[in-house]
Amino acid sequence: MVQRVILPLEADSDSVPLYVDAGATFLDSRRDAAGAGEGGALAGQAGRAEAVQSSDFRGRFSTMVRPSARVSFATYFNAFPASYWRRWTTVRSVRLEVSVSGAGVLAVYRSNAKGAQQRVESVAFDGALTQAFDLPLAPFGDGGWYWFDVVGGAEGALLESAHWAVPDPGGKRGRASLAITTFNRPDYCLRTIEAVWAADTVRDLLDELLVIDQGTQLVADEEGFADVAARMGEQLRVVRQGNIGGSGGFSRGMYEVVRAGRSDYVVLLDDDIVLEPESLTRLVAFADFARRPTLVGGHMFDMYNRTVLHTFGEVVDPWRFQPRPAQEDMELGHDFARSNLRTTGWLHRRADVDYNGWWMTLIPTEVIREIGLSLPLFIKWDDSEYSLRASKAGYPTVSLPGAAVWHISWVDKDDLVGWxxxxxxxxxxxxxxxxxxxxxxxxxxxxxxxxxxxxxxxxxxxxxxxxxxxxxxxxxxxxxxxxxxxxxxxxxxxxxxxxxxxxxxxxxxxxxxxxxxxxxxxxxxxxxxxxxxxxxxxxxxxxxxxxxxxxxxxxxxxxxxxxxxxxxxxxxxxxxxxxxxxxxxxxxxxxxxxxxxxxTMLAEGIELHRRLLTEWPRLRQRYQDAAPRLASFEAWEETFRRHAV
Structure with missing residues (x-):
């Protein structure tokens, strides 16, 4: 099992549209993919996720379906990102298993890279039913998803559970350690620790949760920490050091995990996030089946506007050397509450990325052993530089749909101004x-x-x-x-x-x-x-x-x-x-x-840029020669020693 169908941890959460959708929606097949990108959603009857009644939820995995109502799981967290599994893993088919009761219709759909949907199979049921659908991944070379809908009969229906599974030839499942870098956000950090502890499936694959605390307001002093620490035991460890930025904190996390020698993966997590715990199991499952060691990252949603996605994937523009969306028709700040998966064409094309932000990214420990730790950049560009370096060594990065955190938005920030x-x-x-x-x-x-x-x-x-x-x-x-x-x-x-x-x-x-x-x-x-x-x-x-x-x-x-x-x-x-x-x-x-x-500043700026232009070839060689040493375990060990507290 690589992906369980889940419902929000909080039934009244604003994030419901990311889990469950309602009504019949479709893309207008008469319009082409370019039309899909220009306006986000194509013409069609847009299902409104607020029509879903959270009072119908029966826990984390089950929901009622009202008489004659259609509940769709063509959503960010519950549709299966078939094209990503097709491109980046050895998997060639997926099995959807659904358990329902009551009366109604269970229908399976797929989409192509343009977002056009097709009905694959449907089953009518009257009474308890557990139905499996074996679905090929061959048609998903450029994009597309699988999902299912449940339509309630005259008396309604109940989705009891559902999950997506892939053939397993008997290979061992990987284990992971989590590394949170924090600076004076003990409340956020503690909530993430508690979310990990509460998720059985995460604890089952977890070697250690490391908190790299670089602040003066310590997470260990936060009310409630002692209790969760006692429950987690050796699965939780706090490492204190001086503030050497995100690159210093994340490098310490990578360093500690690799030196411990137990984990196949380290998952880097920011401290100011709200975690969907199921994301962690999905990252590990995807990495387990990857064709080669792969960095697997999750997406970022707006913490204060829960259905708004920061970006579906980014690359570094080679000419400008600036981040940009992976595809021209992608939309920054897409709101799933306004335009759901079924009506948003560009969400169906696979986004191949250069990097993933370190708000949540899995890195195989064998990659770290080969290419080293982060460069000592403090903040900014450490995550993208690392993925570019990994790519040169033959290790790709994937931003995996269905795995995400909620993070404080960039909307209320302007970090091009100031320190x-x-x-x-x-x-x-x-x-x-x-x-x-x-x-x-x-x-x-x-x-x-x-x-x-x-x-x-x-x-x-x-x-x-x-x-x-x-x-x-x-x-x-x-x-x-x-x-x-x-x-x-x-x-x-x-x-x-x-x-x-x-x-x-x-x-x-x-x-x-x-x-x-x-x-x-x-x-x-x-x-x-x-x-x-x-x-x-x-x-x-x-x-x-x-x-x-x-x-x-x-x-x-x-x-x-x-x-x-x-x-x-x-x-x-x-x-x-x-x-x-x-x-x-x-x-x-x-x-x-x-x-x-x-x-004064203009004159100095002109001179510095003149020098940069003139000296670029020599500087490039110096930095490229020094990079392996700067990212080495030995260089970072000395830095950790100097900043020990």
């Missing part, structure tokens, strides 16, 4: 030096220079200072990366005292009130320059930013209050000062134009 700008810039360039297919990184250097200009004309001098520091560190070479793990974050954050755009206050009334003036542009406000006019607009704006003195009144009070969603670079460039709210909506900072700062 994280340093890590975005430095680690993207390092990853490009290691893995770019182009002689000088494609568009990396050009886009980096563009970002410098955007930050400067937006009065985001703190973020720009971090980016300049990042480029200096890249040019200095790879040898200090381990040394910087515990130091650079504190140094970057200490710079906030020098930049007003980094000094956040929770109340805008803490700043002087803006003084209204006659609006420019006849009151319509600034607008984004057209692409054809961008170059002259940028030149004019940079000249204004560097040469025109700041209005005296703008030094004393802001000219405007600007909401975060309106704080676009082309709008901020029109002001001498403004109070701008942060992405979370919890605070605001006073942005003030400083021509001297712009001139």
């Amino acid at each position: 994280q700008a340093y890590f975005h810039e430095r680690n993207r360039v390092i990853a490009a030096l290691l893995h770019s297919l182009y002689d000088r990184g494609g568009r990396v250097i050009r886009e980096s220079a563009y970002m410098d200009v955007k930050h400067l004309i937006s009065m985001q001098y703190y973020s720009e200072q971090g980016r300049l520091t990042a480029l200096r560190d890249v040019l200095a070479g790879p040898d200090r990366l381990h040394e910087l793990l515990g130091a650079r974050l504190g140094e970057i954050r200490a710079l906030t005292a020098q930049f007003s755009d980094a000094q956040l206050k929770p109340d805008v009334d803490a700043f002087p009130a803006p003084r209204r003036h006659k609006p420019r542009h006849k009151g319509h406000g600034p607008h984004q320059p057209a692409r054809i006019a961008l170059a002259p607009w940028a030149a004019k704006t940079v000249l204004r930013q560097t040469l025109r003195p700041v209005a005296e009144e703008a030094r004393e009070r802001p000219q405007a209050l600007i909401a975060h969603q309106d704080a676009r670079w082309w709008r901020l460039a029109q002001y001498d000062s403004a109070v701008v709210s942060n992405a979370e909506g919890t605070a605001a900072a006073w942005y003030r134009r400083d021509p001297r700062q712009v001139r």
Whole structure:
């Protein structure tokens, strides 16, 4: 058995549409796949998952089906991702086994890569029935799912249980250890530990749950920890160390699991998640049947909007060296409550990825033994770099549908601004030096220079200072990366005292009130320059930013209050000062134009990018030569020793 049909742990959960759907829905077969992608859902009668009555659920595996109602399991967590098993495993058929009672019809469906659905088989029942369907995987070369519906008869029906199983030639099942990296989120972390303990099937395959605690608010001090620790016994271990970022925490988890020598897999988990425990058994089952050792990751849903999927799969664009969706027609932030699996064509095409985020990713221990641990990058790009490195060694990454966590959304974050700008810039360039297919990184250097200009004309001098520091560190070479793990974050954050755009206050009334003036542009406000006019607009704006003195009144009070969603670079460039709210909506900072700062930073940025362009071939060789040493167990052992607590 590789996938049980499950219902939400909380019957009244907003996540119900991910488990159960209702009504008859279909894709309009007259429209092609391109039409499917443009609007997300194709024409059809969209079944609304809120029509499912959670009061009908009879525990984790069983649900009532009301008279004449149709309950569909063509859902994220319960449909079978046939094309992924077809492509990445040795499995060539799957068996669906369903137990029902009452009266009604049990119908099995499949889809193709375009999302067109076909009825495969159906069985009428009147009384208790356990029915098995043996289903081939041959037709799923490019995409497609299997699922089943239950239609209630005159008196209704009961789905008692269902599961998907694959032929097992007798190979042993793999065992896994979990590694959670946490920093001052003891409440979230404890909930994940408790979810693992409560899931029998997870405990059965678990060697050890490791918590790498890098914080000062310790999970071991959280109320309730002692109780679950006593119950889990030797299956739970906490390792404390200083804060050396996600890469340091996850590397410690990998290190401990490989050194223990018991587990076939380590599953990396973020600390700020809500876990669907069944996901863990699915990751392990998929990895057990994979053709070759494979990194298997789960998807990420929005913790505060439970049916919204962050992305169905991502690749690293080889020219820009930036993450992008694996397929052009994929939609970021897809909401299954608005457009379910049956009516969303692009969800049926298999998404082949370059990497999976380390909110939940399984890595075979034999891969770790061969290619090493994470690079010492602190945060950002450590997960994608690792998968790119694994791919070069012949180990693919799969983002497996039906395995997922809920994670704090990126919607309320803007980590390109603030202290994280340093890590975005430095680690993207390092990853490009290691893995770019182009002689000088494609568009990396050009886009980096563009970002410098955007930050400067937006009065985001703190973020720009971090980016300049990042480029200096890249040019200095790879040898200090381990040394910087515990130091650079504190140094970057200490710079906030020098930049007003980094000094956040929770109340805008803490700043002087803006003084209204006659609006420019006849009151319509600034607008984004057209692409054809961008170059002259940028030149004019940079000249204004560097040469025109700041209005005296703008030094004393802001000219405007600007909401975060309106704080676009082309709008901020029109002001001498403004109070701008942060992405979370919890605070605001006073942005003030400083021509001297712009001139100094612009000149340094030009010089650093010139050096990066000139020195790229030499730097690439240095980083590629150093990478195996930086990711080695020996290098990380020394880092763990220095940051022991």
